[in-house]
Amino acid sequence: MATESGIDYAAELNSEQLAAVQAPDGPVLVIAAAGTGKTRTLIYRVAYLVEQGINPNNILLLTFTNRAANEMLERARDLVGPAVSGLWGGTFHHLANRILRRHAEAIDYRVDFTILDSDDQKTLMRNIILDLGLKDKQFPKPDVLLSLYSFALNTEQEVEGLLQDRFGDHPISLEDIGRVYDEYERRKGALNAMDFDDLLVNTVSLFRKNPSILEQYQERFYHIMVDEYQDTNYLQAELVDLLAAKHKNLLVVGDDFQSIYSWRGANYRNIIDFPDKYEGTTIFKLVTNYRSVPEILEVANGCIAGNPEQFQKELKAVREMMGKPTFVEPRSGDDQAKFIIQKIREFQRDGYPINNICILYRAHFHAMEMQIQLARERIPYQITSGVRFFEQVHIKDVCSFLRLMHNPGDELAFLRLITLLPKVGPKTALKIWRNLEGRFDFKTPGAREKLIAGLPKGAQPLWQRIDSIFDRYEQDGLAGNPSEVVHYFLEEFYDQYAVENFENYPRRIEDVQEVIQYVGQFNSLGAFLEEMALLTNIDKEAENLGGAEEASVKLSTVHQAKGLEWDVVFMLWVSDGMFPSGRSLDEEEGESEERRLFYVATTRAKDHLIMLSPQVRRQRDGGMVFYSPSRFISELPEELFQIEKPAYFY
DNA sequence: GTTTCGGTTCTTTTT
């Protein structure tokens, strides 16, 4: 029956979904298996709450990516109308950022704090190791130290214990590592900067130290919904618990089978233990799968049955049969790529648009031969690479200029910018920075002259061109127009720099042009810089989808494909040692996480799933390594697959 | 003392 808003819930949802949408207040756990209409359920839940008289301003919707948030807000708007605009939706880090911008002083930060990306973190860490005189072959690399530290924070464990486990057998002084971490904290404070983890850590400690602030937000978020709950870690769960503590109107959605971020501190137990943590939790299960044909679901169900410790549930198929998933053993990675290209052409002939085809893999480097072959065959493709758009070298170079203009004390930006000049390396750059007393504000009289005087002769002419932008800043009113600033920077300096330093210079300049476009959407430089730090490449991709992007095959890691679906899915390197990855098998519970990842991959496919396991891989030194099909394939009954032989290559 | 350049090695997964 249609309600006053015109939504006929019973007709538009199945009984599983309907029950979850109309759940009473209080804690709710929705176990939503892959392809069962999880997003739909969340959106209708929003509509339902609004209909019950809840102001959208009082609803918080936490998602794993910005893409997911945007999609949901858009669909909710279509369903409910513009009223939902007041709803807070976004990632944990976005929420934390918004809160901290308001209350930074309460935790001894200034509101204009910068957000360090992983590259900045690495630079900072490297400098600390250098300055403390700990640089040594034996000493752990910045990367290693940072990820261990981050893991400790996100799982709320003591660093000492983790260090002991990790380096206990090594002749490394754990005290030295402790000193590095202390110094890392100190320098972030001095820079008025936070890294990704700090956003969460500081929000939680802000709330713990200031109950009155916490209470404001508890009041505000009368209803809280969390998507992909199986991938939240302790810290994120803690944040949610704090916010929900008063009203306990907390609805979490997730699937323990799809928990694939344990290396980042997520634990599928989060979802299993939820009812214990929240007394009186109502539990709903969505298991009717609308996405995939039954043959694909059989493989998915069969594979996850190999994880007996998990909460068993079978995906129920409703679609018609179409044919079994294909399994192929090409000889090499090159043959694998050639086979896929031939198949892509066949699927296109059968009427599948190229946009509905995706190639998935465990790790980025697995897709190398594939990219080469696609380019050679002139099949358009789009890859979500490992490096986030705003973390690419050329983008960071350009943004360092903006960062410095915005925040004259941004040491990392200054050093990066100035080492782009000839004859200026790390030492010279640091000397100049010290000489400027840790601050370069072009508006301060004399500062510009002082900088120029400190530069080596060879660097001066180039810097003078950059310096000329500061004159135009006043004249042309660039303050409110960051796009123009980037434009001038490119024109005066970076275009030429790129030509001289990058082989693929046109591509990089294109990216910078895109930044110019992108910055234009923001009314202030600060707003742009803030947003930039929190954006991932998946989000950027989603922005592009609105435009007239060329139709293309998608290439993606399984992790980045979470929540997405395609008509046709190819899986590369489904070989033991590649998927599951050899490294993960050494870890505790490594195999079961890989199996979940495999499950996620298979359930992305709607009509056709083609898995490939090349037999050999050439190593760098010219040697050959032989591979067998993944254990996730060989442990399943053979009749679930259609075995195909790429005979034409021999 | 510093920068620059060329060779070598290594790639799990990311908010």
Add this chain to the structure above:
DNA sequence: GAACCGAAAC
């Protein structure tokens, strides 16, 4: 690619 290292060049 890009990070690291050692040696040449400034």
